[in-house]
Amino acid sequence: MQFETNKNTIPKIKQLISAKKDLHLSEMLAELHHVDLAEILDEIDFESAIYIFKLLDSEKTSDILTELDDDTRERILKVLSAKEIAEEIDELETDDAADIIAELPEEKKEIVISQLDDVEHAKDIVDLLRYDEHSAGGLMGKELVKVYEDWSIFTCVREMRRQAENIDKVHTVYVVDDHEILKGILSLKSMLTTSTKAPIKEIYNDSVISVKVDEDDEEVAKVMQKYDLIVLPVVDEMGRLVGKITIDDIVDVIKDEAEKDYQLAAGLTEDVEADDTIFQLIRGRLPWLILGLFGGLGSVFIMQDFEGIMQNDALKKLFFFTPLIAAMAGNVGVQSSAIVVQGLANDIIKGSLWNRLLKEISLSLINGIILALLILVFGQIMQYDIYFSLAVAISLISVIIIASLIGTFVPIILDKRGIDPALATGPFITTSNDIFGIFIFFYIAKLMLGF
Amino acid sequence: MQFETNKNTIPKIKQLISAKKDLHLSEMLAELHHVDLAEILDEIDFESAIYIFKLLDSEKTSDILTELDDDTRERILKVLSAKEIAEEIDELETDDAADIIAELPEEKKEIVISQLDDVEHAKDIVDLLRYDEHSAGGLMGKELVKVYEDWSIFTCVREMRRQAENIDKVHTVYVVDDHEILKGILSLKSMLTTSTKAPIKEIYNDSVISVKVDEDDEEVAKVMQKYDLIVLPVVDEMGRLVGKITIDDIVDVIKDEAEKDYQLAAGLTEDVEADDTIFQLIRGRLPWLILGLFGGLGSVFIMQDFEGIMQNDALKKLFFFTPLIAAMAGNVGVQSSAIVVQGLANDIIKGSLWNRLLKEISLSLINGIILALLILVFGQIMQYDIYFSLAVAISLISVIIIASLIGTFVPIILDKRGIDPALATGPFITTSNDIFGIFIFFYIAKLMLGF
Numbered sequence: 052m053q054f055e056t057n058k059n060t061i062p063k064i065k066q067l068i069s070a071k072k073d074l075h076l077s078e079m080l081a082e083l084h085h086v087d088l089a090e091i092l093d094e095i096d097f098e099s100a101i102y103i104f105k106l107l108d109s110e111k112t113s114d115i116l117t118e119l120d121d122d123t124r125e126r127i128l129k130v131l132s133a134k135e136i137a138e139e140i141d142e143l144e145t146d147d148a149a150d151i152i153a154e155l156p157e158e159k160k161e162i163v164i165s166q167l168d169d170v171e172h173a174k175d176i177v178d179l180l181r182y183d184e185h186s187a188g189g190l191m192g193k194e195l196v197k198v199y200e201d202w203s204i205f206t207c208v209r210e211m212r213r214q215a216e217n218i219d220k221v222h223t224v225y226v227v228d229d230h231e232i233l234k235g236i237l238s239l240k241s242m243l244t245t246s247t248k249a250p251i252k253e254i255y256n257d258s259v260i261s262v263k264v265d266e267d268d269e270e271v272a273k274v275m276q277k278y279d280l281i282v283l284p285v286v287d288e289m290g291r292l293v294g295k296i297t298i299d300d301i302v303d304v305i306k307d308e309a310e311k312d313y314q315l316a317a318g319l320t321e322d323v324e325a326d327d328t329i330f331q332l333i334r335g336r337l338p339w340l341i342l343g344l345f346g347g348l349g350s351v352f353i354m355q356d357f358e359g360i361m362q363n364d365a366l367k368k369l370f371f372f373t374p375l376i377a378a379m380a381g382n383v384g385v386q387s388s389a390i391v392v393q394g395l396a397n398d399i400i401k402g403s404l405w406n407r408l409l410k411e412i413s414l415s416l417i418n419g420i421i422l423a424l425l426i427l428v429f430g431q432i433m434q435y436d437i438y439f440s441l442a443v444a445i446s447l448i449s450v451i452i453i454a455s456l457i458g459t460f461v462p463i464i465l466d467k468r469g470i471d472p473a474l475a476t477g478p479f480i481t482t483s484n485d486i487f488g489i490f491i492f493f494y495i496a497k498l499m500l501g502f
Numbered sequence: 503m504q505f506e507t508n509k510n511t512i513p514k515i516k517q518l519i520s521a522k523k524d525l526h527l528s529e530m531l532a533e534l535h536h537v538d539l540a541e542i543l544d545e546i547d548f549e550s551a552i553y554i555f556k557l558l559d560s561e562k563t564s565d566i567l568t569e570l571d572d573d574t575r576e577r578i579l580k581v582l583s584a585k586e587i588a589e590e591i592d593e594l595e596t597d598d599a600a601d602i603i604a605e606l607p608e609e610k611k612e613i614v615i616s617q618l619d620d621v622e623h624a625k626d627i628v629d630l631l632r633y634d635e636h637s638a639g640g641l642m643g644k645e646l647v648k649v650y651e652d653w654s655i656f657t658c659v660r661e662m663r664r665q666a667e668n669i670d671k672v673h674t675v676y677v678v679d680d681h682e683i684l685k686g687i688l689s690l691k692s693m694l695t696t697s698t699k700a701p702i703k704e705i706y707n708d709s710v711i712s713v714k715v716d717e718d719d720e721e722v723a724k725v726m727q728k729y730d731l732i733v734l735p736v737v738d739e740m741g742r743l744v745g746k747i748t749i750d751d752i753v754d755v756i757k758d759e760a761e762k763d764y765q766l767a768a769g770l771t772e773d774v775e776a777d778d779t780i781f782q783l784i785r786g787r788l789p790w791l792i793l794g795l796f797g798g799l800g801s802v803f804i805m806q807d808f809e810g811i812m813q814n815d816a817l818k819k820l821f822f823f824t825p826l827i828a829a830m831a832g833n834v835g836v837q838s839s840a841i842v843v844q845g846l847a848n849d850i851i852k853g854s855l856w857n858r859l860l861k862e863i864s865l866s867l868i869n870g871i872i873l874a875l876l877i878l879v880f881g882q883i884m885q886y887d888i889y890f891s892l893a894v895a896i897s898l899i900s901v902i903i904i905a906s907l908i909g910t911f912v913p914i915i916l917d918k919r920g921i922d923p924a925l926a927t928g929p930f931i932t933t934s935n936d937i938f939g940i941f942i943f944f945y946i947a948k949l950m951l952g953f
Contacts, residue, residue, distance in 0.1 A: 084709070086729050212694045239690075243663045258535070276757075278537050279750040281732055298749050299730040305753065306727070309760030310844065316767055317840030317927065318833050324845065329865050336837050337869055343833045344873050347826025348880055354822040361812045361821075370812075370821045371805040374828040375798025378936055381832070382769050382794045382929050386787050389768030393761060394775065414780050418788055422795050429799055476768065478833055485829055 057090050064091065068099055077106055085111055089118035092127075101130055113142035116151060125154065133159055137166035145172065146192035146300070149179035179294075187266040190301070191285045191294030196224045198251060200234055205247040207237070223282050225292055226255040233284055233292040235259050261286050264293055271296060272304045311473065312396065316389060318343075318478040339478040346482030350377070350489045357493050360502055365436055369496055372443055373489055379422070379447065380454040380488030381481035387411065387458030388476045395466050407459065415455040419448035438500060446495035450488045457484060508541050515542065519550055528557055536562055540569035543578075552581055564593035567602060576605065584610060588617035596623065597643035597751070600630035630745075638722050639715040641752070642736045642745030647675045649702060651685055656698040658688070674733050676743055677706040684735055684743040686710045712737045715744055722747060723755045762924065763847065767840060769794075769929035790929040797933030801828065801940045808944050811953055816887055820947055823894055824940055830873070830898065831905040831939030832932035838862065838909030839927045846917050858910065866906040870899035889951060897946035901939045908935060 060083070067076040080088065080103065088107070092100040092115065104112055104127060116124060116139055128136060128151075136155070140148045140163065152160055167173040175193040182188025196214050198207045211224065224237040235257035245254050261284045262271055275283055275298060285294045314320070318339035327335070354373065360366040423444035430440025458480050462472035511534075518527040531539065531554065539558070543551040543566065555563055555578060567575060567590055579587060579602075587606070591599045591614065603611055618624040626644040633639025647665050649658045662675065675688040686708040696705050712735045713722055726734055726749060736745040765771070769790035778786070805824065811817040874895035881891025909931050913923035 084711075084729065208694075243659075260535075276750075276753055278535065281749060298732060298753070302727055302749070302753060302756065305757060306760065309757065309764065313760065313764050313767060313844065314840065316764060317836050319837055319840060324841070324848075326845070329861060329868070332841075332865050333868055336834075336865075337872065339837070340830065340833055340869060340873060341876070343829050344826065344876055347823070347829050350825045351822040355819075358818070361818055367809070367812055368806075370824075371802040372798070373821075374801040374824050374936055374940060375795065377825040377828060378794050378798050378832070378932065379791065381829070382791055382932070383787075385768050385928070386770055386790070389765065389770060390775070390783075393764065394777070397775075410780060414783050414787075417780070417784055418791060421788065422791060425792070425795055477836070481829065481833070485825055489825060 057087055057094065060087075061091060061095055064095065064103065065099060068102055073106060076103075080107060085114040086118050089115045093120045093123045097123075097126060101127065109138050110142055113139040117143065117147040121154075124151070128155065133162040134166055136163045137168070140176070141168045141172065144192050144194055145175045145179055146190065148172075148176045150184075152176060153180060153184070182264065185268045186264070187262045187268065187271050187285050187296060188264040188294070190268055190271065190304070191264070191296045193294050195284075195292070195295045197227055197292060198224055198237060200226050200228055200250075200252045200255065202251050203247065204242055204245060204249055204251065204254075207251055208242070208247070223284075223295070225259075225284055225295075226251055227292050230289075231291040233259065233261055233286050233290060236284075259284065262296075263288070268304050269308060272301045272308070275301050276305070308396070312392060312476075315471075315473040316385070316392075316476040343478055343482050346485050349486045353486070353490050353493065357497075363502070365439055366496075366500065366502055368435065368439065369443070369493065373492070376447065376450055376488045376492045377485040380450050380484035383415065383418075383451050383454040384458035384480040384484040385476060387455040388462050388472075388480050391459055391462045392472050392476055395462065395472050404463070407463075408456070411455050411459045412452060415452040416448070419451040422451065423448050442496045442499040445499065446492045449495055450491050453491060454484045454488060457487065508538055508545065511538075512542060512546055515546065515554065516550060519553055524557060527554075531558060536565035537569050540566045544571045544574045548574075548577060552578065560589050561593055564590040568594065568598040572605075575602070579606065584613040585617055587614045588619070591627070592619045592623065595643050595645050596626045596630055597641065599623075599627045601635075603627060604631060604635070633715065636719045637715070638713045638717040638719065638736050638747060639745070641719055641722065641747045641755070642715075643748070644745050646735075646743070646746045648678055648743060649675055649688060651677050651679055651701075651703045651706065653702050654698065655693055655696060655700055655702065655705075658702055659693070659698070674735075674746070676710075676735055676746075677702055678743050681740075682742040684710065684712055684737050684741060687735075710735065713747075714739070719755050720759060723752045723759070726752050727756070759847070763843060763927075766922075766924040767836070767843075767927040794929055794933050797936050800937045804937070804941050804944065808948075814953070816890055817947075817951065817953055819886065819890065820894070820944065824943070827898065827901055827939045827943045828936040831901050831935035834866065834869075834902050834905040835909035835931040835935040836927060838906040839913050839923075839931050842910055842913045843923050843927055846913065846923050855914070858914075859907070862906050862910045863903060866903040867899070870902040873902070874899050893947045893950040896950065897943045900946055901942050904942060905935045905939060908938065 060079075063079070064076065067073075067079065083091075088103075088111070092103060095103070100123065104115070107115070116127070119127070131139075136151075136159075140151065143151070152163060155163060164173055164177060167176070179188070179191070179193065182191075196211055198210060202210070207224075224239070224242070225233060226235045226237050228234055235255040236259050237251060237255045241254045241256075260274065260278055260280065262274060264285050264287050271283065274280070275296070281298045283296045284292055285296060287293050318336070320335045320338060350373070354370070357369070360369065426444045426447055427440050430437070430443070461475040461480065465475050466472040511530075514530070515527065518524075518530065534542070539554075539562070543554060546554070551574065555566070558566070567578070570578070582590075587602075587610075591602065594602070603614060606614060615624055615628060618627070630639070630642070630644065633642075647662055649661060653661070658675075675690070675693070676684060677686045677688050679685055686706040687710050688702060688706045692705045692707075711725065711729055711731065713725060715736050715738050722734065725731070726747070732749045734747045735743055736747060738744050769787070771786045771789060801824070805821070808820070811820065877895045877898060878891050881888070881894070912926040912931065916926050917923040
């Protein structure tokens, strides 16, 4: 929707560039939101992107920098001098600033930092660079409005006026004690509705949820989602307030997490997008296909063992059912594993393993019996021998039960061992279930039909 | 993590209930966050849940109600009288209130509304009930702080004090004209840093992003994510400010959307969770399994046509490769469709269909050739006839190309026709690709080996 608009803007921009109508172009660009401008720079040829970038003022370009695709940003930063980058960084909030500096090559990093205007700002950024990008510290910004519990509302408003000049959006006012330890929050509502002489100590809300600076980002996302938080204070080991995380950064964590699981379930290594280069796409897709190929070659071996029954007019039909058996084993496995992976992600796998085992077996048994009945009907229509149909039907039930158990327990075991359970969905479970399925199918048939 | 804590709390609570130590229990419950209390009520037996619920004061119970699982809430609401429900509703913000009332049976709905204390609040709730739950109107709340552009900051602060008494969290101050038409936003920063006599007209920010009340919720989620918004004003057809949507409601939309795609890709109809009843789980899983079964029976028909080659010692080996071919066709199809579905969801499917076709064919050709080489190596090791191996290898390449084209274009076509493209992932694409794959495999082998 929005994209269509930007798509129409690009030809107009290119026209203005080639006609050298800078003034007209500037006017047009000034109308656009920095997020849309970033989208345009990602789309347009690089030469035009640089041209536009140089034409914009640094307040807008710094915002654009944070929104660009990684590769466009990398290319633009390469063209800019350390001085120019420092000017962009000066305009940014500490968390965005640290993210951009972290992407620079080592030598350039130090030069850029040394060129920053505001020493306090530079200190905060360097401080943030210490944290792992997947921790609360890596997500947080240092900008926050902080008041001391001994102040009156009057002092507080005066101080907020001073602090607010450096902060774009005031989300929450935090209350700390003399040792900078987080005590609570002060709501705008209570400030507006209480006498200005009241001490903060008496009106602040002391039930504040916070996270430790080294908390994992997915855990932070869970806390913010669970308690519907828009901003979350971050404290150090001693409980001192060191920063805050806003929900917009967490939205990205939630989305990335969901997409990662989706891609793994679909047999893509992470981070493949429709617009990546062919080489990137091959790297994302080929490994799982090779895994699938080896699985398929495994079934070739199993079936070779049963080559002999191809001479038997009744038994040879078993081979016709191998893709069906493999498909059912694969589908059941993916269903079971997906439910478990999602349950683990949302912390809703409750009850004992034993209950889960029982539930999964009953479920597969019922599904298996319904599908087996359909196979029997099919066998009657095709006028197969009833014992043959029964053998196929019963081995189908067994395959379904075993496939669902594999699908259920492999992710649970991985999770207990600290491995991402989402790895056990998709091609991994399909491939292993294909082999197990075909193996079980032939052996049960052998047992029942006695060949 | 948090859940473990609540798990330990439950036995303690049950003990206090059976010992009738209400005072002690009340103290313990008062310490807990309403989100945790909701989690406990979802977990504990229903009798204890009701006991706890009646013990808590209505400010806390109303917050708990909005956080409960749908079925726990339904059971609790059944036990409460219309008067009691109305008291809970009185405490809630309009969007949560409307959501709960919408869940009540028709007769109870009207009685509850008639019992509400605050007429303005009741009007707002009834107003919200008109909107589709998957639209901006269905997500928004009516609580907002609104000032007129002609006011001075002084008047504005006075009015905000008055309005804020009814509002828990002041997110943003909206500026409207005499006709209630949304003009812009007033930042706390500009209020804090400008003289109190300045007219709002001169200091408000007029570049405000808003959505129409009938906008689809997924579109709203995209806008809020794209522009990193924490709160988004909603306007009617004339541009009049009618409500606001906060990001915490959108986080749920984003998560639900991602989970829906994931579940469809895994062959689950929507909304199946690990803790659903067996019957719900069967309903979620069986339809796709039946689809897979019919696909498998389709391959039985195709293979029956080639029954004759089982007499030929060289050719009969083709049958050993059918699960491999089906698996590769399925995996490739799921990979391609997942990339397209995700690209469509994120609006990053760019360029013409023709380019996409070309890219997908080159990609599959390269992947196919690599996998075909592996097949040739395998054939050499197994001492297969070279023509046989070549036939398998070349049909594998063809199957991969066609499977990836099906995986790419089916979701694109569904999307163009307004059908959710995620339907075309998972079992749907695997099943159809299984059949196509086996069909192509045997016919190309026939062509090459001349049987």
